[in-house]
Amino acid sequence: MQDALGAVQSVLVLGGGSDIAQATVRALVRRRARTVVLAGRDPNSLTGAVDELRGLGATTVEAVAFDADATDTHDDFVAEIFDTYGDFDVVLLAFGVQGDQPRAERDGRVAVDIVRTNYVGTVSVAVPVAERLRAQGHGTIVALSSVAGERVRRSNFVYGSSKAGMDTFLLGLSDSLVGSGVKVMVVRPGFVHTKMTEGMEPTPLASTPESVAAAIERGLAKGSEIVWAPPQFRFVMSALRHLPRPLFRKLPI
Ligand SMILES: NC(=O)c1ccc[n+]([C@@H]2O[C@H](COP(=O)([O-])OP(=O)(O)OC[C@H]3O[C@@H](n4cnc5c(N)ncnc54)[C@H](OP(=O)(O)O)[C@@H]3O)[C@@H](O)[C@H]2O)c1
Numbered sequence: 001m002q003d004a005l006g007a008v009q010s011v012l013v014l015g016g017g018s019d020i021a022q023a024t025v026r027a028l029v030r031r032r033a034r035t036v037v038l039a040g041r042d043p044n045s046l047t048g049a050v051d052e053l054r055g056l057g058a059t060t061v062e063a064v065a066f067d068a069d070a071t072d073t074h075d076d077f078v079a080e081i082f083d084t085y086g087d088f089d090v091v092l093l094a095f096g097v098q099g100d101q102p103r104a105e106r107d108g109r110v111a112v113d114i115v116r117t118n119y120v121g122t123v124s125v126a127v128p129v130a131e132r133l134r135a136q137g138h139g140t141i142v143a144l145s146s147v148a149g150e151r152v153r154r155s156n157f158v159y160g161s162s163k164a165g166m167d168t169f170l171l172g173l174s175d176s177l178v179g180s181g182v183k184v185m186v187v188r189p190g191f192v193h194t195k196m197t198e199g200m201e202p203t204p205l206a207s208t209p210e211s212v213a214a215a216i217e218r219g220l221a222k223g224s225e226i227v228w229a230p231p232q233f234r235f236v237m238s239a240l241r242h243l244p245r246p247l248f249r250k251l252p253i
Helices: 019-030 044-054 071-085 102-106 108-136 154-176 208-224 233-241 247-252
Strands: 010-013 035-040 060-065 088-094 137-146 182-188 226-229
Touching: 010 019, 010 044, 010 071, 019 035, 019 088, 019 137, 019 208, 035 044, 035 071, 044 060, 044 208, 060 071, 060 208, 071 108, 071 137, 088 108, 088 208, 102 108, 108 137, 108 154, 108 182, 137 154, 137 208, 182 233, 208 226
Parallel strands: 010 035, 010 088, 035 060, 088 137, 137 182, 182 226
Antiparallel strands: none
């Protein structure tokens, strides 16, 4: 349960190694979150983050195994985590892969790997998470979508399509949860300097994990359903969404 001042007290992160997720939980712990479960493919790689969060004042911080691609395990995973740690105020869906677009255009298996993690993995785990949050009667699913899914670009349409899929799924899930006490907040960052984008040329309005974390905090405080990071993307994407395709194709993005 959030405390009397509305601060988040407990957070489950799926994709616990994500730079954006780690900046977000650091910010939430600074604002009194006390229980953090970081779930990732290799829990041992999360030891440094666990120590850091304990140092910032979190009292229960654990790293557990979770693979977004292992969809058969998701129901049991979610049941075990909620049975072990109790209610969560925030469940942050932060896993994702950029993938190799040139290879994915030529090899369907590579394309499916991207879609499996980003879209199928999200659908598979979001449904049992929503069920548990519905049962507890409160909580917010915060999902890292992307502006890339808002209008899919030629240069990364496989990733973009997977984000479009997860984004629209989560908006529908959000609608289905109205009245349950549970919310879904879809976060649409532009280019963020993280491991995922290392070595890539930044696009305009590039940001940092800390600024996305701040946008997430503001969104949680306001109860937002969609968060653009930075906020100017709301207007940029609104214009780009309606640009005729022959023109859109020519943009150097
Ligand atoms: N960086 C950007 O420009 C940007 C922009 C918009 C949206 N996003 C989205 O933000 C989210 C976080 O990305 P980030 O920028 O923080 O990148 P990141 O630091 O590379 O984080 C991505 C995380 O996803 C995890 N992951 C990948 N496949 C997984 C799987 N099958 N099961 C469990 N975890 C898996 C990775 O875990 P491992 O450590 O095991 O590899 C890694 O911790 C992603 O969904 C990304 O699409 C990023």
